[in-house]
Amino acid sequence: MSLIKTAAQLEERLARADRNNRSLGFVPTMGYLHEGHLSLIRRARAENDLVVVSVFVNPTQFAPGEDFESYPRDIERDCGLAIQAGADLVFHPPAEEIYPSGSSTAVEVTGDMTRKLCGASRPTHFRGVTTVVSILLNIVRPDRVYFGQKDAQQAVLIKKMVRDLHIPVTVVVCPIMREADGLAMSSRNVFLTPQERKSAAVLNRALQKAEDALRSGLQGGGVSMLEAVIRDEIGTEKQANIDYFQILDGETLQEISRIVPGRKALAAVAVKFGKTRLIDNRMLSVE
């Protein structure tokens, strides 16, 4: 069986697999795997001798009242999909394995970067993310760790944490996977009603319109004009309740007034459809 519940079992299995002399790729997930996760696992498979996938719905990155309890879970299906996509081992620890009784150590990227975008509406979220990723990296000790660009701010913060703390791992960020109508794949998409599901395609459409506007050169790279394009497009969907939309520097997440050659900008949106909050983003650049 490739499903592993404890750090000690994982250590033992990796030692048996001669982990010290083989490269190890790690894909941390919250499970309910979709094509986005599977693309990370396939990439890890292609680049490493051993691949570990974790499935752990991390309680510390949910605030009270968020969807921790209802977050979709199906470990048997996940395990099958992960193995099929190339995982050697699936690590599925209970919460008390990751956070033993009395745990109170946190890893936090401080400063502005954490307070923007999702950090503004979910102020404790990223502290939970960086803490659990630190813990998982200490348990798995991979050469490479894989994240999706869908969670753009998370990817920026993880890269910063790894750099700041000198964590000996390479962070690989993989492209967003999308449904036929452009909706970014997300485990939370299952919560959408058929009507909301249809409306949700507006996120990608709005980002695409901003990119088209930038390409057409009409906006001259001015960020407020591009943000207006996004807002207007999302406004066409009555069901869409905007949490944020913003264009920031793609690396520092600082505010910018224009997109300039040589620096990528991150256009990021978060929108609620009924009770379900979805995010999407696009990297923008000019020649």
Add this chain to the structure above:
Amino acid sequence: MSLIKTAAQLEERLARADRNNRSLGFVPTMGYLHEGHLSLIRRARAENDLVVVSVFVNPTQFAPGEDFESYPRDIERDCGLAIQAGADLVFHPPAEEIYPSGSSTAVEVTGDMTRKLCGASRPTHFRGVTTVVSILLNIVRPDRVYFGQKDAQQAVLIKKMVRDLHIPVTVVVCPIMREADGLAMSSRNVFLTPQERKSAAVLNRALQKAEDALRSGLQGGGVSMLEAVIRDEIGTEKQANIDYFQILDGETLQEISRIVPGRKALAAVAVKFGKTRLIDNRMLSVE
């Protein structure tokens, strides 16, 4: 030369030394080595194939107005002493190697434990300590890391951080080394005037009196009586300016009213002599 300035050089030297197939002991210090540090290095030498000592006066564990600037430094002497005591390599990075421009990630043990004793008078100190130790552990990746019991609260917090974050290292805490008159060895002892140096012996004397009182059984293990013994003894020295003295549970640092069989208690004191703040402690237990 065994003096190494960058993480990349250290990595290269450890790779050449076949670090993956040999046990590695690590002694992080702020330099100006004394017998206390040397006892850690000798212990590391006895227990490991390779020994790395770091000398880094960590700016983030000093608050503005504390003695960061004046903290004593002598890297040439330190390097010689470390090698003589058994170090293979001495890692002496500049601050920008540990904290590259824009660094803003912190590792913090949250909760009461960090706010007591030294944490009360130095509220940002331990956040700096746990952050730099995390970074150094990520750079050196030792099997065992050595700390002195002199910094008792630091040792407790490091052990907690290592456990909470699943850092793959064994924390070894070594006994306090003392001068002939019982003064705990400290790099800061050089700041004492001859008169203060003489007075400073009161720290160990006070702790010894508390231990004797406990042994005599007269106090029945009652903590407030033992604390009174400590206060009265320190009070005999006019130059001694008490910052704190307290007896807490030795593992959780929670307040206790009595010392009970099976649990160690930590009697800890901090006293200023002129501008120099010294700490000392003793583990107390009853049968």
